[in-house]
Amino acid sequence: MKCRVCREPAVIDVRRHNAAFCRDHFLRHCSEQVRRAIKDHDMIHPGERILVAVSGGKDSLALWELLVELGYAADGLYLGLGIGEYSEASGHAARTFAHARGFKLHEVDLAADFGYDIPDAAAATHRAPCGACGLSKRHLFNAVAVEHGYDVVATGHNLDDEAAVLLGNVLRWEPGYLGRQHPVLPARPGFVRKVKPLYRMGERETAAYCVLRGIDYQVEECPMAEGNRHLGYKEVLDALEERSPGAKASFLFGFLDRAHDRFTDDADVEREGLQACMVCGSPTTGEVCAFCRLRERVGSPVDDPG
Amino acid sequence: MSGSRSARSRETRSRPGEGRPVPLPVVKVVLRNPRRELDMPGPLTVSALLQRLEVNPESVLVIQGDTLVTRDGRLDDADVVEIRPVTSGGAA
Numbered sequence: 001m002k003c004r005v006c007r008e009p010a011v012i013d014v015r016r017h018n019a020a021f022c023r024d025h026f027l028r029h030c031s032e033q034v035r036r037a038i039k040d041h042d043m044i045h046p047g048e049r050i051l052v053a054v055s056g057g058k059d060s061l062a063l064w065e066l067l068v069e070l071g072y073a074a075d076g077l078y079l080g081l082g083i084g085e086y087s088e089a090s091g092h093a094a095r096t097f098a099h100a101r102g103f104k105l106h107e108v109d110l111a112a113d114f115g116y117d118i119p120d121a122a123a124a125t126h127r128a129p130c131g132a133c134g135l136s137k138r139h140l141f142n143a144v145a146v147e148h149g150y151d152v153v154a155t156g157h158n159l160d161d162e163a164a165v166l167l168g169n170v171l172r173w174e175p176g177y178l179g180r181q182h183p184v185l186p187a188r189p190g191f192v193r194k195v196k197p198l199y200r201m202g203e204r205e206t207a208a209y210c211v212l213r214g215i216d217y218q219v220e221e222c223p224m225a226e227g228n229r230h231l232g233y234k235e236v237l238d239a240l241e242e243r244s245p246g247a248k249a250s251f252l253f254g255f256l257d258r259a260h261d262r263f264t265d266d267a268d269v270e271r272e273g274l275q276a277c278m279v280c281g282s283p284t285t286g287e288v289c290a291f292c293r294l295r296e297r298v299g300s301p302v303d304d305p306g
Numbered sequence: 307m308s309g310s311r312s313a314r315s316r317e318t319r320s321r322p323g324e325g326r327p328v329p330l331p332v333v334k335v336v337l338r339n340p341r342r343e344l345d346m347p348g349p350l351t352v353s354a355l356l357q358r359l360e361v362n363p364e365s366v367l368v369i370q371g372d373t374l375v376t377r378d379g380r381l382d383d384a385d386v387v388e389i390r391p392v393t394s395g396g397a398a
Contacts, residue, residue: 001376008326011374012367020376023308057394130395160393207392208374221339234393238364 010209015245023212030209033200034066041184041197048151050074051192053075054098054105054143056090056179056218059156061097062206063198065213067154068103074154077144078111079137082117083224090218105291108140118224124298129224132294134151145192157196160203163248164233166255177214179267182260189274190283202248309340333381336388348385353377365393380383 001010010020014029021029038044040265050067054060062077067074078094081087091107098105111117112216116124121132164183169177185194198206210217225231240247276282277289284290332345335355346355349386352368352375371386381387 001378010376015364023373030326058392058393156366203394204364204367204392207390211367211369211372211374211390214372219338219390221391222395230393231393231395235365238362238393241364242362 013174014202014205016202016241016249018245022041026208027212030062030201030205031066031069032047033205034063034197035070035074037068037183037197037200038195041195042181043154043184043193043197044072044152048073048153049149050154051106051141051145051150052154053078053137053153054078055096055156056093056097057156058207058210058215058217058219059158059161059198061093061215061217062209062213063102063154063156064103065215066209067173068101068198075104075106075150077106077108077141079140080107080111081133081136082109082119083222086218086220086223087266089220093216093218095216097217106144108144110136114295116295116298121294121296122224122257125294128228130228130230135290135294139282139289140189142194143280144276150192151187152193152195154195154197155207156198158198158201158203158206159248159252160234160237162196162199163237164230165250166252167233167237168229175263175266176269178255178260179263179265182256188271188283190276200253329381334381334386336386338388338390346381348381348383350381351377352379352381352387355381355387359389361389366391 001013001020002008003010004019005025008022011023012026013020040296044050050072052060052064052067052074054064056078060076064074064076076094076098078091080091089141094105099102107232108232118129118133118136121136122129125132141153141155166178166181169181183196183199185191201209209215237248237251271285273285274283275285275287277284277292278287280289282289284289287292288296331347333348333350333355335344335346336342337344344359350358353363356366356368356377357361363377367390368379369390370385375381375387
C-alpha cells in the first residue's frame with residue numbers, strides 16, 4: 001500500500017476513508033480530525049483551560065498530546081480506581097507520559113480520597129462495576145474542573161465508543177440518552193462544558209497514533225470490563241465495518257446530522273429541576289446526587305458541603 | 307515490544323550435526339490480553355495471518371518494531387510481529 005498523499009510506503013490503512021498513509025501523513029490526518037471536530041462543534045474557545053480525563057490508555061494520552069500539539073492549554077486528571085495491577089500500570093503510564101512532556105497531571109485516588117474503590121462499589125451495589133466507575137468518573141472530573149477553574153473537560157471517547165453507545169441507546173430506545181449523546185455537552189450551572197474531540201477517530205487510529213508517536217500506553221484491558229455489553233456492541237460494529245467500511249462513521253455521523261435534534265427535548269426534560277446535592281453541593285435532580293448515594297452504599301464517610 | 311533484530315538472535319537453533327545456528331523458519335507472533343506467543347510458518351501476508359488466526363483486522367494493529375504493517379505487508383521467516391487489540395471497554 002502507498003500513502004495517499006506522498007505515495008511512499010504506507011504504515012496504516014483507514015478503510016472508511018479509502019486511504020492509506022505513511023507515518024507523517026497519518027499523524028497529520030489525526031491532527032486534522034481533531035482540529036475539525038473542535039471547529040465543527042465549537043468545542044473550545046480561545047484562551048480556555050482544558051482538563052483532559054486521563055486513564056493512561058491510548059485514547060486519553062493521544063488526545064492530550066494532540067490538544068497540546070494544536071496549541072491548547074490542557075492539563076490532565078488521573079483517577080485511581082483501585083483495580084489492582086491494572087490501575088497501578090495505568091497510573092504509571094499516565095505519570096510517565098506527563099512527566100516526560102512536562103505536562104501537569106492532577107490525581108485523585110478513590111480509596112485514599114473517598115474511602116472506596118471500584119471493586120468495593122461493584123460488590124456493595126451488586127451491579128456491573130462499569131456503572132460505578134462511570135458514575136465516579138463523571139462526578140469527579142467535573143468536580144475537579146470546577147474546583148480548579150477549568151472551562152472544559154475533554155474525554156477520549158472515540159468514534160467506536162460513540163457508535164457503540166449509540167447502538168446501545170437505539171436498541172433500548174433511550175430518548176433521554178439519545179438527546180445527550182453529542183460531541184459537546186454545554187456548560188450549565190455547576191457543570192463545565194464536556195467535549196469529545198476524538199469522536200471522528202476510530203480507536204484503531206488512536207492506538208496507531210500512540211504507536212507511531214512512541215507513546216507507551218496501558219495496553220491491557222480493564223479486567224472488570226471483560227465481557228461487558230459495550231464490548232459486545234463494538235464486536236458487532238467491527239464485523240459490520242469489516243464487511244462495509246465506513247458503516248460506523250455513517251451510523252454515528254448520520255445520527256448527529258439528522259436525528260440527534262429530535263431527542264434534545266427528552267434530554268432537556270431530564271435535566272429540569274436541578275438543585276444542589278444536600279451532601280456535596282453538586283447539581284442533581286434529587287436531594288442527594290448519585291455519587292453521594294454510591295458513597296453511602298459503600299460505607300464511605302461523606303463531608304458536608306460546607 | 308520486541309524488535310525483530312533482537313528476536314532474530316534469540317530465535318536460533320543448531321541443526322543436528324552442525325555447529326552454526328540458523329534462524330527458525332517461522333514468523334514469531336506476539337498476542338496480547340493475555341500476552342502469549344506463537345509461531346506461524348512464513349512467508350505470509352498480514353491479511354493471511356489475521357485470517358488464519360480468525361482475527362478481525364478492524365480490531366487490531368500489527369506492529370513490527372516501532373512501526374505498523376499494513377494488510378498487504380509480507381512477513382518473512384524470523385520476523386517478529388505483535389498483534390495488538392485496540393478495543394477498549396469503557397463507556398463512561
